[in-house]
Amino acid sequence: xxxxxxxxxxxxxxxxxxxxxxxxxxxxxxxxxxxxxxxxxxxxxxxxxxxxxxxxxxxxxxxxxxxxxxxxxxxxxxxxxxxxxxxxxxxxxxx
Amino acid sequence: xxxxxxxxxxxxxxxxxxxxxxxxxxxxxxxxxxxxxxxxxxxxxxxxxxxxxxxxxxxxxxxxxxxxxxxxxxxxxxxxxxxxxxxxxxxxxxxxxxxxxxxxxxxxxxxxxxxxxxxxxxxxxxxxxxxxxxxxxxxxxxxxxxxxxxxxxxxxxxxxxxxxxxxxxxxxxxxxxxxxxxxxxxxxxxxxxxxxxxxxxxxxxxxxxxxxxxxxxxxxxxxxxxxxxxxxxxxxxxxxxxxxxxxxxxxxxxxxxxxxxxxxxxxxxxxxxxxxxxxxxxxxxxxxxxxxxxxxxxxxxxxxxxxxxxxxxxxxxxxxxxxxxxxxxxxxxxxxxxxxxxxxxxxxxxxxxxxxxxxxxxxxxxxxxxxxxxxxxxxxxxxxxxxxxxxxxxxxxxxxxxxxxxxxxxxxxxxxxxxxxxxxxxxxxxxxxxxxxxxxxxxxxxxxxxxxxxxxxxxxxxxxxxxxxxxxxxxxxxxxxxxxxxxxxxx
Numbered sequence: 066x067x068x069x070x071x072x073x074x075x076x077x078x079x080x081x082x083x084x085x086x087x088x089x090x091x092x093x094x095x096x097x098x099x100x101x102x103x104x105x106x107x108x109x110x111x112x113x114x115x116x117x118x119x120x121x122x123x124x125x126x127x128x129x130x131x132x133x134x135x136x137x138x139x140x141x142x143x144x145x146x147x148x149x150x151x152x153x154x155x156x157x158x159x160x
Numbered sequence: 161x162x163x164x165x166x167x168x169x170x171x172x173x174x175x176x177x178x179x180x181x182x183x184x185x186x187x188x189x190x191x192x193x194x195x196x197x198x199x200x201x202x203x204x205x206x207x208x209x210x211x212x213x214x215x216x217x218x219x220x221x222x223x224x225x226x227x228x229x230x231x232x233x234x235x236x237x238x239x240x241x242x243x244x245x246x247x248x249x250x251x252x253x254x255x256x257x258x259x260x261x262x263x264x265x266x267x268x269x270x271x272x273x274x275x276x277x278x279x280x281x282x283x284x285x286x287x288x289x290x291x292x293x294x295x296x297x298x299x300x301x302x303x304x305x306x307x308x309x310x311x312x313x314x315x316x317x318x319x320x321x322x323x324x325x326x327x328x329x330x331x332x333x334x335x336x337x338x339x340x341x342x343x344x345x346x347x348x349x350x351x352x353x354x355x356x357x358x359x360x361x362x363x364x365x366x367x368x369x370x371x372x373x374x375x376x377x378x379x380x381x382x383x384x385x386x387x388x389x390x391x392x393x394x395x396x397x398x399x400x401x402x403x404x405x406x407x408x409x410x411x412x413x414x415x416x417x418x419x420x421x422x423x424x425x426x427x428x429x430x431x432x433x434x435x436x437x438x439x440x441x442x443x444x445x446x447x448x449x450x451x452x453x454x455x456x457x458x459x460x461x462x463x464x465x466x467x468x469x470x471x472x473x474x475x476x477x478x479x480x481x482x483x484x485x486x487x488x489x490x491x492x493x494x495x496x497x498x499x500x501x502x503x504x505x506x507x508x509x510x511x512x513x514x515x516x517x518x519x520x521x522x523x524x525x526x527x528x529x530x531x532x533x534x535x536x537x538x539x540x541x542x543x544x545x546x547x548x549x550x551x552x553x554x555x556x557x558x559x560x561x562x563x564x565x566x567x568x569x570x571x572x573x574x575x576x577x578x579x580x581x582x583x584x585x586x587x588x589x590x591x592x593x594x595x596x597x598x599x600x601x602x603x604x605x606x607x608x609x610x611x612x613x614x615x616x617x618x619x620x621x622x623x624x625x626x627x628x629x630x631x632x633x634x635x636x637x638x639x640x641x642x643x644x645x646x647x648x649x650x651x
Contacts, residue, residue, distance in 0.1 A: 068524065080478065080523040081485075081503040082516055095578065096521060102579055103467040106537045109544065116539030117546065119369070120355040120595030121401065121619065128395070140262040146486060147493040155487055158499035 067097050163188035164325035165642055168234050168382045171328065175222060175233060182218040182233025185328075186211060186277065189235050192325045193279075196645065201301035202311075202321035204240050204252060206280035211235065214277045229275030230389055237327040239315050240281040241288055242268050242373070243362040251364050252296040253286045255510030258490035265362025266394045267331060267373045274389055279327050283317030286512045288338055288366045289477065290314050291584040294575050295514040302571070303345060304643035305609055309568040312345030312584070314338035318376045319346040323643055329377040329386060333363060335370045336469050337563075337588025340600040343376055344563035344612020347602045349629065349639060350376040351383045354620045355595030356401040358387075359394030367476035368399075370469075370592050379639045380601060380629035384408040387622060403620065411623040412630040417451030421628070422556035426462035427587055433566045439604035439611045440562050443632070447560070450631055455556050461545050462590055468545065469589035470582055471525055471538035477515075478522025484510065517578060546594040553618045558625055561587050563600040563612030591616045601629045602638040610638070 068076075070089045073096070077084055084092060138151055147154035163171075163185050174180045190208060197203060218233035238244075241251045243261035250256045272278060285295040293316030294300045301316050303309040304324040311320040315332030319342030322330050332339040334352035343350025351374045358373045365371060375386035387408045394400040423444060428437060448454055486494075486506025494502040511519070525534040552559065565586055574581040591598040596616055603613035613632070617625040633639050 072524075072529075073520070076520055076523050076527070079527070080519050081500065081507050082511070082519065083504050083508045092517075092520070096517070096524075099470075099517075099521060099578060100524075100534070103471055103534060103538075105467050106464055106471075106534075106541055109461070109464055109537075109541050111537060111540035111544070114540040114543050116536055117369075117542035117593075118539075120546075123399075123401075126395075126398070136262060143262060144259055144488055144490045146488075146491045153487055154493070156494045156497065156499050156502060 068100070069093060161642070162192070162325065164192040164328070166328070167378045168231070168329055168385055171234060175228070178222070181222060182215040182277070183212070185233065186215040186235055189279070189325070189327060196304070196324050197326060199302060199307055200304055200320045200324050200326065201299045202282055202317045202324065202326055203237070204250065204281045204283050204298050204317070205248065207278060211277050211279055218275055218277070229273065230385070231271055232275030234276055235279050235328050236271055236276045237279045237282045237318060237321050237330040238268055239284050239318050239330070239332050241284060241333055241364040242331060243364070244268055244278070249281070249364065251287045252284045252298050253510065253512065253515070254297050255484050256489055260490070261362070263362055266359040266396060267390050268362065270389050270392070271331070271386070282315070282321055282330060285314035285316070286515050287364070287477070287481065288314040288333055288335060289514045289518055291337070291341055291581050292569070292574065293317060293342070294571065295512055297512050300571060303568045305347065306568065308570055309609070310345070310571050312342035312568060315376065316342045319343050319348055319350065322346070322348045322376050322378060325642065329375060329382055331373060332376050333371055333373050334592070335366045336473060336592045337585045339374050339376060340563050340588050340598060340612065340614060341584060343600040344610065345568035347610030347638070347641060347643070348376055349379050349383055349599065349601050350374065351387065351599045351622070352591070352597065353387065353390070353622060354597040356399050357597070357620065357622070358390045359392070359397040359400045361394055361396035365480045367473040368480065369476060370473060379633050380599065380626050381409070381412060383599065384412060384626045384630070406623065408623055408626055411627045414627050415451060416447065416628060416631050419452045419628070420455055420556045421447060421452045422455050422457045422552055422559045424457055424459040424462065424552070424559055424561060426459050427561035431565045431583070431586060432562055433606070435606040436562055436566060436611050439606060440613060443603040443613045444560065446635055447628070447632060450635060452628070457552055457555065459548050459552060459590070461541065461548050464541050465545050465590040465593055466582065466586050468538040468541040469585070469593055471534045472542065474518045474522035475525045475535050476522070478519045478526065481515065481519055486510070514578070542593045545590055549590070549594045549596060557618070557621070558628055559616040561614045561616065563587060563614040567606050567609035567611060587614060595619065597622045597625055599625045599629050601632060602641070603636070604638055
């Protein structure tokens, strides 16, 4: 399975990354080389093999629903790029 | 040998006998840092002022005969992906250059609660993605044994600092070998615990189904001492296992007589450097001389572990790193642009090349086209790799392998070739996929560069691999060798 520059543009868009045209050409070649090596897994017979889910069986861990102090708002906001009225401030995302 | 070259257990004995105090030890460590750090580049930042203050407190407790913590007055370094409240945590990335977490990682808290002195944050590959620490956005650290070579990665800073005597011990994190590989390249002892044994609360995640925090130290005994403090159920980490705490120093002195240790053929194939193989076979002979019964066996899926690992790690990384949107991690505020344009600008500027590569690959793998061919297939192979280990462990108690196919490679040599960089992890990723504990111990030299022996254990059998490592270290001196001193400005 090969990816072309158009696929890459779509992936970059989903990943919220930007590349120049020259970078895209370079990346397409490089990523295809990696994907081609990864395709080596096709050699392994996996019919009926369940995908790995977790290392050790664990079940739900219940706890009492008790009220405890939480992170103070000021601390929660300390890394915000912008704050307004005690909230993370972002730019408008829809009309 | 100077004080900074000693182990935790040696310093504890000196403290107990009142032969030397924490301030003197810290001063020796700082002297060494001043002497070599410009060359090694092991640290991202040092916190010497607070370190000296803590040393004075420890000194006073010691003098007053007050009860001491297990690590009272012992200098320790931590990788820069472990959060500490109020201290910068950058993952060696521009994305987190100004990030100051509000919380402290449980693993770090467990050490400081026992009196450990935190020296500073060590260098690493950006977001722990890499095998040479050359992907650090801060600077490229050097191998203390040869400044032309990398210390390995991703936790190359921690390994280099321990090797060079710039700390007594360090914490690191291991996703596919990030503790073990640099431990091997720098000639120190590094342990990746069983998945779930050490709480990861406060660790900036790379791949959540693989990440574990563990110690890098000067010998197996120190790793056992540190592991004793790192383990324990933590309700703040949903993958932390509920197990009774145990004393990992308990079995160190057990004899290896009659112990069955497996030697998997696939780890000694064509990829393994011939000189490294010879050193490894000497180590095997030593273990036999200690009474272990060496059993050759086969783990046929070994060569598929590397692609399976990188597929899963890339997928999980792309998902984990989606949170870095620029809004919540102290980036410059948006200026008159649309939200997605802002995200894209912040991420494009904040991430380095390897991180972008893995995000791109991971995003593709988790897309409708890539999912079945890559992600699902890799998870199926992971099941098989895991089963293969399980059946091997019905026959033997532990497995011994090389930690890496070669000794430390040259700076720049693999930087532009991701597949060759990834291949350094060939022997460390299988145990990661299966969640197994594994330790790397120094077992000799090739051309003046350290070689690492990897011991892989059954789930939660850290006591067994530590026992084997300790018995091996009692018979050998490789872990006591220290790198030649690189003077400031000579590299």
